[in-house]
Structures are given as C-alpha cells and as structure tokens.
Amino acid sequence: MANGDPTPPLAIELSAINKSFGGVHANKDVNLKVVSGHIHGIIGENGAGKSTLVSILYGFYAADSGLISINGQTTTVRHSADAIGWGIGMVHQHFMLVPNFTVLENVMLGHEGSLSVEAGAQKARSTLNKLSEDFGLAVDPDMIVENLPVGLQQRVEILKALFRGAEILILDEPTGVLTPQETEQLFEILRALREQGVTILLITHKLKEIMAITDDVSVMRDGEMVAHIETARTSPAELAELMVGRKVLLEVDHTLAKPGVPVLQAQNLCLTTANGIDQLTDISLTLREGEIVGIAGVSGNGQSELLDVLSGITAPTGGSFRVGISEITAQQPSDPAQLRSLGVAHVPEDRHKCGIVLPFSAAESMILGYSSGDKKNGGWWLSPSELETNCADRMQDFDIRPPLPKLASANFSGGNQQKIVLAREISTQPKLLLVGQPTRGVDIGAIEFIHKQLIALRNKGCAILLVSVELDEIMSLSDRILVMNNGQMVGELARDEADEQRLGLMMAGIGADDGVTALQMGAKS
C-alpha cells in the first residue's frame, strides 16, 4: 500500500526514545514510524518494552531522551491530556469504564460541558449517534455498561476515544477478553476505522492477529526495535524468530493419549454466591490418568470458579467431586492443604495474586502451599539454607533465570515467575494438576517450555485439567475439550473434532449440536 508513495505522511514518528527504570533499560533508542491511515502492529514478548513505549506516547511516562512527532510536528507529551489534545486515543487492556453508568455517561465523562449534565448529554448524544453511524459502531447509548457483553464494552471504549477526537487509536492487547467471533467483529471495526482515515496502533503478543489485520509491523525485543516489516512480506515463523531471537517451535509435539483410571470425578457441581448468583451449574466431568482435558471459554464464564472449587479454595454449594477415595461435597468441604495431600497440584490463573508472594524471595515462593512441613521436614523451623538449596535445584531443572533463590519473586519476569509456580507444583509429582492460564503474560520461549513440561507430565500418567482463554493453547495441548458458558458445560469435543469456529460458537453459548447445525446452515447459505 505504502510502496507507491515515496514519502507517506506519518501519524506518529518516534526517534531514539530511551527510558530506564533504575537499572532496567526498558526502551533503547527506539524508532517508530506509523504511516497515517495504516493499522500498525507492535509485537514483542512480555517485558520487551511495548507497554513502556505506548505509555511514553500516551504521556504516562516521560522519555529520558528522544523525540516524539505527531502528524509531522515535534512535540512533548507530558500528560495523557496532551496526548488526547494531539488526537491520540487509547483503549486499555483493562477497560476504564464506570460499570454502573450508561454508555452515554461513560462516553461524556469529563466532557459534561456545563453545570447541567442534561445540556451536555444532549449534545453528546447527537455526537455519539453520528460517530456510531460513521464508523458502524452500533451501541445503545442508554444501556448500563456492566450489562453489556465484553465485546460491546470494548466498543464503548473505542467510541469514548473517538468522542474525544482521536485520529490515532492505540489498542493494548485488545483481544484478550474476546471470543474468536468477537475478535473478528473487532477487526471489522478496525478495518472500518481505517477506511475513515483513522490510524491504529495495535499492541499484541499474538502473531495471528498481526498477520490478520495489520499493514505494517514493528517487532520489539529487550527494549529495542529489531525490525519494521510490511506485514504482507513476513510470516508468523519469521516474526516469532525476531521476537525471541532464535528459532521457535510453534507447534507442540503431541502424541496420542493413553488415558487410565479416573482420577477426578465431579458430579453436578454447583456454586451459588451468597447473593444468589449461580456461578457453576451442574458441572460433571471425569479426568483420567494420562490425559489433558482442556476447558475452553471466554474468561468469566465459571472457569476460575471451577478451578477454585476443585482445588479446595471454595467449597461447592451443591454436588460433589471425588479425588481418589475422598469425596468432597458442600456438607464435607475440603481445603487446599488437604487436596494437596491427596496429590492435587494447582497452577493458579493469577500468579501475582495467588501463585507467588511478590515480596517473598524465590526460595520462599517455591514452598508456597507446602510450607506447613512435609514428612521429612516437619517441625516449626524453616531453614533458609534448605529452602535455597531446594530452590536452586528447581531453578536448574526448569531453567529459571536468574538462578538466584534470594531474589524477590517480584523481580523475575512473567515467564520465570510462572516457571517458579510450575516447578513447585510439578515437582510434587501430582496425580492431578489443575492449570489455569499457564502462559498468560509469558514470553514465547517460556510458552514452548511450559507446554513441553505439561505434555511430559501427562505422559508420566498425571491427569491435567487445563483452563485457558488462548484457544490455540487448548487445541494444541488437550486430548479432549470441554466448553464452558455461563457456568455450565455446553459441550465436549474430541481433539480432532475441535476447530476454532466450532469452539467459538460453543463458547458463545450455542451447544455442540446446535453449533454444528449452525455451521452447516452457514455453509449452505
């Protein structure tokens, strides 16, 4: 597209941006040219400096040195208000919306205009309607935001940015919370915005999205820009190699499972909150030795609650599950310590909140959940040297870097923190491993390693329940796939039956058979 034009107008030009945090050089001489009216992707592993770069552009941080030009004018961006003034809008990964406000109220927040909200609201309503029409972003302005599905909430975020006059839109990992169908809808919107001349900067770690939607792509690694490529001239494999700095195996070596005896049997598990909201309804499932069962679903459909119940953190309010010979019910609840002693290991979804204790040393985080003493190491005394030796061994086995047991857990990268959790849980040789989002915020190199570890564990006879919002991960690791929607199991697919479209429909709440029918109908029409 840009080839014909020798000097395309640049929406954003960053030259030689540097930013250090203490000793960490987060951005090193970063250059970036975003062509006006293009969708420009920035891809890189976690900690590569993407977020820092965008934060500098949006005025959250000041760069130590370097120049920012917007639409050809060199400028300084000290606050996000400056950025908004320059026509830059940002859609954050975690939405910045007031949940109990209407769409209109959210959009006009901070732009009420006068003392009377009503007058501003009327003006805002007409602007909003016009924007919705121009860009094909249909949302009812009077809906309460928290009642909207996630995809529509994101639309409100985009409208909010456009309402503030954004001509350059930054999207930070926008698809993390979306179903494949919603993602496709988002891409439609982005294409429509491009048609209207909006420049889009898309930050993501998903190669597929870069390939699907962007015109140009910039790759970051270790705080540096390592490549600027026209998307049409590259391939996922090349991008992955650029991101990691070496060749990466994108596919997992997955052999046929040999399921053995059941390890976990759940019967009609229910979970209702104190104020009567059903989070899990009649969940029944069986997990056998030596198989990986994946649970697909849009995040927030009961997967987290299911893991909490099966790991003993929350007691079920109905139904039961059996691990080995122990039966856990609402009347006879269990606790995580007891389930661990039954051979249930748990890699939690949120490692910062649960998996490790950030201020603890790695050695201390390495015994989280096992601190009350194992058989050979009872008593009340915790020997620091023993913890550190144990931790150093695990660090070697799992290639955790830097291999410093005394370093605070917070100072490890996301991938290495996840490896700490995984090392701890796997090294207990569990019968059942519950895994939530094993590769969230983890770099590609570590993803490859973690996937190999999970397969190896399965091959040793461990039963693994895998919850992930990354469909690719579910499809490449699982032997069977269960789909959850609204706290219920809506269907089960064998490994070879599963494809993205079918799973996506089921995730949206259309059952397996209906989904197939819908697909067939779609194919006919």
Added chain:
Amino acid sequence: MTPPPALPRWADVGLIPLINVLAALVVSGIVVAVIGENPFEAMMVMIKGAFVYKGSLGYTLYYATNFIFTGLAVAVAFHAMLFNIGGEGQAYLGGLGAGLTCLMFDSMFPALFLVPLAIMASASFGAVWGAIPGYLQAKRGSHIVITTIMFNFLAASIMVWLLAGRLKAPGQMSPETRSFSANAELPFIHDIINAFGVEMARSPLNLSFVVALLACVGVWVLIWRSRLGYAIRATGHSTGAAEYAGIPVSTVIIITMAISGGLAGMMAINEILGVQHRTILGFTSGYGFTGIAVALMGRNHPIGIILASLLFGALYQGGAELDFEFSTITREMVLLIQGLIILFSGGLAYMFNQPLAHLLGLLLAPRSAKGGQNG
C-alpha cells in the same frame, strides 16, 4: 509494567528514618526559637538529659523497654497486615494479669518461680485481649482498627472498676493494689551491676530490658525463621496466595493477634514487676500508642524497633530534663516535639522517599547510563 524507581534498601532503612528525625528536629528547633529559646542549647540539654547526666541512660533504657514491647506488638501484627491499635489496652490488661498473679501467690512462691509465672500471666492476659479483636476480624469481619480501639476503652474501664473496687488495697484511698512482696520484683540493673562491684547510678532500669531484648530475638525467629512466621507473612502480603496455599487465614489472624497482644501485655512487667511493684491506675500512659510510631519508624524489624525505642526513650527522658531546665519550655512543649517526631517518622514516613529517589537517581544515573550504552 515496569515498577517505578525504588530506593535502594540501605537508603530506605537507614537514610529515610534519619532524614525524618532531622526534619522533625528542625521544625521543633523553629518552635523553640519562636518562644525565644536557643534551639541548640535546648538540643544539648536534651542529649545530656537523655545520656550524660547521672542515671539518665538508665531512665532512657527504662523507657525504651516499654517501647520495645509495644513496638514489637505492632510489628508482629503488621506482618499479617493487621493494624493493632490496641497495644495500650493489651498492656493494661497485661498489668492485671501480672498483678493478680502476684497478689495471689507472692507469699507462696519464691521469686524464681513467681516472676516467670507473672510474666506469663501478663503475656496471656494481653494475648486474650488481642485475640478477641483478632477473632472478630477473622470470623466476623469487624475491622481490627475499630475493635482494638474499642478494646482500649474497655480495658481502661475494667481497670478503673477493679482498681477502685475489688483490687484496691484495704484502707487505701488511691486506686491501686497493695504492694507486692519482694518475691514479685524484677531486680534493678543498678543493683545487679553494683553487686559486681561496679558503680552505677540508681534508675528504674530493670531486668525487663533483657527480657525485651530476648523478645526481639524471639520475634525475629518467629517472623523470618518459623513456619508460623511464613504463614503470617504470606497472609499479610497476599491473602489470595495464603488461601491458595491452604494456610488457614482466620486462624493465622487470631494467633498473630494473640502474639501481638501478648507482647504488648509484657510491657506491664517493666512497670509492674520492675518499678511500681503494684498495679496502679494508668501505668501504660500512652506507651501502647507510641509503639505504633516505634514500629513504623523501625520498619517492623526488631533491630529497627530497638533503635527507634532508644530514640523515643531518649526523647521521653531528655524531654523531662528540658522541662526542668527551661522555665519557658513546659511539659506540653516536650509533647509537641514528640508529636512532631511521630508525625514525621510515622504519618509522613514516606514523604522524603520520592525526592530522595530522584536525588539518588541523579547521583547514580551517570554510572548506569554508561553501563546501558556499553551493554
């Protein structure tokens, strides 16, 4: 997201408290100058009054003993993210425990048995008084700050009721118990030192100081070397992680508050067994509250708490001297200086962090920038 620049540990632990105290002293100096006295002279009087005059060091350490106990109490609770404001009441009840034990047994048991028993009684009474708010927090969700404050008032009322009633010495007008027999006394340090033939001035400093130092070692072992301490810290840093780990969070909260209350309760042994030799009304005189500032300033670490306790001990003792030497500087002025120190090292403890981080950043930046270019 990369975290904001943090202070190096040595600056956080060493430099910041020093700057805070200096800032408080500067403001105090201004106040002293405003009322027409020479602040440097006043400062010298305070220092001499706290360390140089005959017996003054003993007094300073005696006050420090109280602060070590109450400071440790706040610190232990804080490691579980519990803000124990109830040190005052727990110490008060500790005095009741020690007092009751001595009243009952001081004619029966020898000192070697009675004193440890009384210490345990003071710790247990304080522990119960801490554990009840702990229970209410853990099981009922009543906020620990509110309940511990209320328990201070309850403790004060109970003590008035008992000391003006059942426990009052017969035929006495003042609200206090009878004096205990010599069996119930913790020996004074000056008596012990003098017994070795070394001259030492009289002061209320007694063996409780040694108990306080042992308590510091105990707290260090508990928090950083025991499984219980691991559970306490895990609960404090991240309830989610503790629940995930199967640590019984409610139980840990109750136990932590019991330990915290027990430490506060042990403050009573300094006053009751060490100095007064009877339980009197209002013997806690705010030491429990000052413990909060001590713990804050000492960064909840035993060594920091010892240092902060020494500072506050010196302030109490030197302040008394100030009151004595200058007619214009009253007891209230001394309270003001103490208040300023608490304000700067407690309430505004982190005020100088950012500027200092910037300053250190500027001083250290040339080195790291060069390193970055090479790397």
